[in-house]
Amino acid sequence: MKKIIALMLAVVFALSMIACSSDNAKTTSTAETKTEAKTGDADSTNKDEKKTLVMGTSANFPPYEYIENEEITGIDAEIAAAIAEKLGMKLEIKDMEFESIIPAITQHSIDIGLAGMTVNEERLESVNFSDSYAKGVQVVIVTEDSSIATIDDLEGKKIGVQSGTTGDIYCTDDYGQENVKQFTNGALATAALKNGQVDCVVIDSEPAKAFVASNTGLKILKTTYADEDYAAAIAKDNEELLKKVNDALAELKSEGKLDAIINKYIPAEGKAE
Numbered sequence: 001m002k003k004i005i006a007l008m009l010a011v012v013f014a015l016s017m018i019a020c021s022s023d024n025a026k027t028t029s030t031a032e033t034k035t036e037a038k039t040g041d042a043d044s045t046n047k048d049e050k051k052t053l054v055m056g057t058s059a060n061f062p063p064y065e066y067i068e069n070e071e072i073t074g075i076d077a078e079i080a081a082a083i084a085e086k087l088g089m090k091l092e093i094k095d096m097e098f099e100s101i102i103p104a105i106t107q108h109s110i111d112i113g114l115a116g117m118t119v120n121e122e123r124l125e126s127v128n129f130s131d132s133y134a135k136g137v138q139v140v141i142v143t144e145d146s147s148i149a150t151i152d153d154l155e156g157k158k159i160g161v162q163s164g165t166t167g168d169i170y171c172t173d174d175y176g177q178e179n180v181k182q183f184t185n186g187a188l189a190t191a192a193l194k195n196g197q198v199d200c201v202v203i204d205s206e207p208a209k210a211f212v213a214s215n216t217g218l219k220i221l222k223t224t225y226a227d228e229d230y231a232a233a234i235a236k237d238n239e240e241l242l243k244k245v246n247d248a249l250a251e252l253k254s255e256g257k258l259d260a261i262i263n264k265y266i267p268a269e270g271k272a273e
């Protein structure tokens with residue numbers, strides 16, 4: 001009899017250890033995260049655990065998303081955390097190339113994309129967008145001694161952009177592919193401007209300010225290239241999440257929390273309107 005009890009205890013102990021370790025894997029490990037993504041298991045959960053909202057971003061875009069102390073932080077990360085809280089979900093953020101976000105949404109390896117992403121017609125063909133939560137502006141970064149003074153001067157110049165962004169799309173349309181050099185992120189495009197590989201960089205104004213501030217000898221032209229709306233991208237077949245996200249955003253707006261997050265990163269006087 002004693003032996004049977006001891007055996008039962010051992011089994012219970014072993015089972016609880018397994019439960020514990022799978023718990024840990026879920027909350028922390030990125031490797032685990034990637035496997036989850038590949039199996040298309042973005043919203044899988046254990047019965048008694050909170051559901052996970054898996055967000056995709058491209059953390060090279062301060063102050064919307066960037067890496068600090070090995071963690072993804074910024075406006076989008078905080079807004080997503082606030083949305084997840086409203087939805088009673090855990091938030092998991094996956095960092096990827098900007099161009100991979102929409103495919104990841106359509107393949108359901110992520111639930112939502114927040115990446116200072118501009119709403120445009122082409123993207124609307126593949127994903128739905130939430131209500132807009134911020135404004136964006138495309139600006140031009142040049143060297144302080146540049147001969148480029150207005151948008152008209154961009155003709156025939158070598159323009160650096162972040163691949164797949166609206167800056168890339170506009171410049172390719174307006175000035176031709178041969179004049180546009182694509183980089184995987186804005187910091188690399190800015191570095192290329194400093195060392196003379198490109199004559200200017202077209203990018204969103206807030207990251208532009210951050211890149212100019214962390215480099216010497218660069219400035220942003222006073223004229224803006226395009227005004228845009230940022231929104232969260234969600235799979236077309238996930239209307240339920242779209243509605244929940246819009247409701248959460250509306251609440252965050254009316255509670256003043258959305259503004260509080262944005263103002264924390266973008267001082268009011270510097271805000272693009």
Ligand code: ARG
Nearest residue numbers: 058061115116117118165166
């Ligand atoms: N607003 C631009 C776009 O939607 C650039 C966004 C880039 N975002 C990023 N996280 N790198 O195309």
